Amino acid sequence: MLHIIDDEDVIRDSLSWLARSRQIAAMTYSSGEQFLAALDQPLRFDPSGDCILLDVRMPQLSGISLFDLLSEKKLTKRLPVIFLTGHGDVPMAVDSLKRGAFDFFEKPFNDNKLMDRVQEALVLSREAGLAAAVHDRLASLSAREKEVLDLILQGKMNKVIADHLGISMRTVEVHRAHIFDKMQVKTAVELAGILK
Amino acid sequence: MKIFEKPRAWSKEKWRWIIPILLISLFLATLIWLPLQAQRMEANERQEQLIADTLWVEHAIQFQIDRNDEMLRQIGADILVMGLKPAEVAERFDRLRNSNHEISSLAWFNHDNVLVTASTDEGPSGKQVPDVPYQESGALEFDIRTRCFPPTLDDQLPKSEKNSYVINCQIPLIKGTKHLGRIIITYRASGILEELVPWWFAQDNQISLVDIDDKVYATRASAGLGKNVYTHNRTLDLPDLPLVLHTNSNKSEPKLLANLLVSVVIVLSLGLIWSLAALWRDINRRLATEGALRQQVIFRTAMENSLVTGLRARDMQGRLTYVNPAFCSMVGFPADQIIGRLPPMPYWAPEAFAEYKQRFTDLLAGTVPANGFETIYQHANGTKISVLIYESALIDETGIQTGWMSSILDISELKRAQELSRQQEEKLHASARLATMGEIASMLAHELNQPLAAISSYTTGAMNIVEADNAEKNLLLGALSKVNAQAQRAGQIIRSVHEFVKKREAKREQVDICELIQNTMPLIELQGQASHIHIQWLPTKNLPSVLADHVLIEQVLLNLTRNAIEAMQDTPVGHRNLRIQATMDVDNDQVVVEVTDRGTGIPEAIAEQLFSPFFSTKASGMGMGLNICRTAIEFHGGKLTHSNNPAGGTIFRFVLPAFH
Numbered sequence: 001m002l003h004i005i006d007d008e009d010v011i012r013d014s015l016s017w018l019a020r021s022r023q024i025a026a027m028t029y030s031s032g033e034q035f036l037a038a039l040d041q042p043l044r045f046d047p048s049g050d051c052i053l054l055d056v057r058m059p060q061l062s063g064i065s066l067f068d069l070l071s072e073k074k075l076t077k078r079l080p081v082i083f084l085t086g087h088g089d090v091p092m093a094v095d096s097l098k099r100g101a102f103d104f105f106e107k108p109f110n111d112n113k114l115m116d117r118v119q120e121a122l123v124l125s126r127e128a129g130l131a132a133a134v135h136d137r138l139a140s141l142s143a144r145e146k147e148v149l150d151l152i153l154q155g156k157m158n159k160v161i162a163d164h165l166g167i168s169m170r171t172v173e174v175h176r177a178h179i180f181d182k183m184q185v186k187t188a189v190e191l192a193g194i195l196k
Numbered sequence: 197m198k199i200f201e202k203p204r205a206w207s208k209e210k211w212r213w214i215i216p217i218l219l220i221s222l223f224l225a226t227l228i229w230l231p232l233q234a235q236r237m238e239a240n241e242r243q244e245q246l247i248a249d250t251l252w253v254e255h256a257i258q259f260q261i262d263r264n265d266e267m268l269r270q271i272g273a274d275i276l277v278m279g280l281k282p283a284e285v286a287e288r289f290d291r292l293r294n295s296n297h298e299i300s301s302l303a304w305f306n307h308d309n310v311l312v313t314a315s316t317d318e319g320p321s322g323k324q325v326p327d328v329p330y331q332e333s334g335a336l337e338f339d340i341r342t343r344c345f346p347p348t349l350d351d352q353l354p355k356s357e358k359n360s361y362v363i364n365c366q367i368p369l370i371k372g373t374k375h376l377g378r379i380i381i382t383y384r385a386s387g388i389l390e391e392l393v394p395w396w397f398a399q400d401n402q403i404s405l406v407d408i409d410d411k412v413y414a415t416r417a418s419a420g421l422g423k424n425v426y427t428h429n430r431t432l433d434l435p436d437l438p439l440v441l442h443t444n445s446n447k448s449e450p451k452l453l454a455n456l457l458v459s460v461v462i463v464l465s466l467g468l469i470w471s472l473a474a475l476w477r478d479i480n481r482r483l484a485t486e487g488a489l490r491q492q493v494i495f496r497t498a499m500e501n502s503l504v505t506g507l508r509a510r511d512m513q514g515r516l517t518y519v520n521p522a523f524c525s526m527v528g529f530p531a532d533q534i535i536g537r538l539p540p541m542p543y544w545a546p547e548a549f550a551e552y553k554q555r556f557t558d559l560l561a562g563t564v565p566a567n568g569f570e571t572i573y574q575h576a577n578g579t580k581i582s583v584l585i586y587e588s589a590l591i592d593e594t595g596i597q598t599g600w601m602s603s604i605l606d607i608s609e610l611k612r613a614q615e616l617s618r619q620q621e622e623k624l625h626a627s628a629r630l631a632t633m634g635e636i637a638s639m640l641a642h643e644l645n646q647p648l649a650a651i652s653s654y655t656t657g658a659m660n661i662v663e664a665d666n667a668e669k670n671l672l673l674g675a676l677s678k679v680n681a682q683a684q685r686a687g688q689i690i691r692s693v694h695e696f697v698k699k700r701e702a703k704r705e706q707v708d709i710c711e712l713i714q715n716t717m718p719l720i721e722l723q724g725q726a727s728h729i730h731i732q733w734l735p736t737k738n739l740p741s742v743l744a745d746h747v748l749i750e751q752v753l754l755n756l757t758r759n760a761i762e763a764m765q766d767t768p769v770g771h772r773n774l775r776i777q778a779t780m781d782v783d784n785d786q787v788v789v790e791v792t793d794r795g796t797g798i799p800e801a802i803a804e805q806l807f808s809p810f811f812s813t814k815a816s817g818m819g820m821g822l823n824i825c826r827t828a829i830e831f832h833g834g835k836l837t838h839s840n841n842p843a844g845g846t847i848f849r850f851v852l853p854a855f856h
Contacts, residue, residue, distance in 0.1 A: 111656035
């Protein structure tokens with residue numbers, strides 16, 4: 001989901017049209033406050049990734065300030081921000097880049113290039129989301145399950161794991177099933193993949 | 197240290213005074229003793245004189261008396277031996293008496309006390325026998341001595357001589373063992389004094405014959421009574437008669453100050469003491485003044501040396517007579533190198549020579565600027581310093597002018613700050629002006645940004661859709677119509693900016709170019725001050741006015757002059773001439789303004805781009821200057837061109853149509 005935050009309705013409209021022409025779903029907000037309000041109600045993060053297009057110069061809550069807020073909430077990886085800057089705002093934008101913004105585009109910009117970058121951001125966001133999910137899932141594992149997981153990741157066979165942990169192979173298999181379940185994977189390879 | 201020096205100094209002082217004081221006291225003591233001593237000496241002298249004289253008189257009297265005695269004895273001897281007749285004796289008596297007036301009378305008595313004969317006239321009437329015993333009763337032998345008897349009052353004498361005493365002396369006539377008689381000589385007491393005392397003695401003294409009990413028998417005081425100051429007594433050697441000659445000088449005590457010499461000396465000495473005292477007082481006062489003066493001098497010297505302002509004194513010929521340390525450090529020359537010098541001075545900066553010479557001429561003529569004036573000096577190391585100088589006349593205590601005093605303040609820092617603030621002000625001024633241009637530009641940029649961005653996004657999107665082959669007619673139409681709308685909007689924006697520009701259009705009014713340039717001169721001078729630019733302004737009289745916005749024209753001018761000044765940064769200081777000229781081009785009926793510099797000139801390659809916007813050869817330049825200038829001039833119906841200065845440099849020329 002592309003979140004377009006700009007005070008100019010024409011811009012919002014044209015950008016969302018552009019996004020749609022690239023098969024990117026878009027939602028528009030006329031101000032940073034509006035977006036934050038949506039955040040407060042549990043925002044449904046798009047599993048396929050989210051991205052924010054943010055106009056730096058906005059009345060009331062500026063783009064930078066909004067970014068700082070997101071940064072505080074540690075959402076900048078899940079919600080990568082692309083700044084749209086006017087002439088003279090570049091230094092500010094560069095600064096924000098250093099602080100973790102995804103990118104910035106100076107107006108007037110190449111629309112398709114912008115969309116390309118948005119897509120990259122969405123991928124990043126998706127991965128971030130995934131990583132977060134994995135993290136949560138990991139957290140849900142019990143201590144024993146974590147031990148088993150470590151050994152699985154080391155490529156050990158069930159029997160070896162059982163011997164190592166001093167439990168029956170059956171128990172290992174049960175743990176394994178639980179782990180896969182909780183981690184929402186089907187194979188050990190997958191597991192390894194998401195835990196990279 | 198100081199605390200210990202003081203008492204020593206004080207005691208030294210005291211010692212220095214002790215000797216003079218001692219001497220003076222000695223002198224005063226002598227002065228008092230001297231008259232006293234003189235007086236005493238004089239008294240002694242007088243007394244001694246009196247004694248000597250008295251002695252002499254005594255001797256004289258004695259001598260006479262003895263002589264008389266001798267004569268009478270001779271007569272007596274003659275009577276006894278030659279048997280003189282009484283008449284002869286009387287004659288002899290008379291002869292003796294006539295030559296000795298002190299003798300009152302002479303008488304010869306015989307053995308029986310009968311008068312035989314006597315001297316004639318005054319004398320005992322002959323019959324009188326002086327009641328004088330002639331012999332010591334009971335004596336065995338006859339006394340052949342002369343014997344004198346105590347003075348008796350002679351009542352035989354006439355009345356006028358009453359109370360006069362006479363002294364009788366007898367000379368016995370003894371022949372062998374027979375006493376035959378005696379001769380009596382009668383002296384008048386006063387007669388002795390009158391006859392036997394010399395007049396010069398009587399002049400100064402009262403002489404008296406007195407007995408041992410001070411009973412006065414006779415006295416002579418021809419020159420007044422004696423003063424009883426100087427007296428002397430001598431006992432006359434009259435046999436059996438202790439008669440005292442008492443002399444009493446009629447001189448009084450010598451007056452203390454009778455001695456004229458002494459009194460003059462005293463007066464002079466007093467005068468001396470008084471003048472010494474006055475001198476001492478004067479010396480003290482002088483020392484005090486000297487001390488105060490020294491304090492003042494030290495104080496003033498300290499002030500002069502501690503000043504940051506330079507001080508310089510010159511005599512009437514302009515020769516340097518004094519500089520303080522601050523001045524020396526300001527110009528970098530030690531005092532001994534510049535004192536006594538006449539212009540040109542080593543601290544004169546070459547580019548201001550003409551200015552200095554003019555001012556020096558004025559100085560010699562007797563005038564200096566009434567207020568402070570600014571100029572530049574050159575430090576010994578070559579750097580230029582801006583200075584502010586105040587001049588005033590030096591008048592001595594008699595009111596005559598002896599030279600000029602200057603105070604010099606280094607205002608380089610001040611100037612630098614001024615220059616900086618001027619630059620900032622100019623930038624502000626320029627940017628304020630530019631702002632209106634930039635305002636418009638940024639406004640345009642900002643406003644147009646939106647519709648253009650929108651158009652871009654819509655059309656890109658549309659193209660994406662078309663390429664993706666799922667172009668829905670309605671979708672595309674929708675997008676395209678939005679594009680159209682945005683394009684309209686852009687046009688509207690431009691139109692409104694146009695309106696805005698029209699509203700802010702420069703006012704056109706009648707402007708006198710020469711007056712405008714003249715009014716701008718201070719700003720131009722300020723521009724050129726830091727680089728020591730020599731500005732030449734050549735107006736033309738009676739130029740027609742032009743219709744223009746004077747602020748814009750000013751801006752153009754300042755722009756051109758700034759460029760000219762910047763172009764001359766590498767030109768040697770003496771050649772940094774900026775000429776501004778306003779003339780009339782009659783043929784084209786326009787006013788011509790030329791700004792000429794002696795700078796680096798504009799090479800061909802750059803010349804083409806000169807008026808391009810955003811072109812600049814300056815590192816900090818935005819390149820808006822010349823472009824805007826040209827636009828501004830052309831806005832007024834004029835033209836801005838440039839050409840090369842044949843003498844090196846550039847001439848920028850703009851013309852404006854004349855207004856009638």
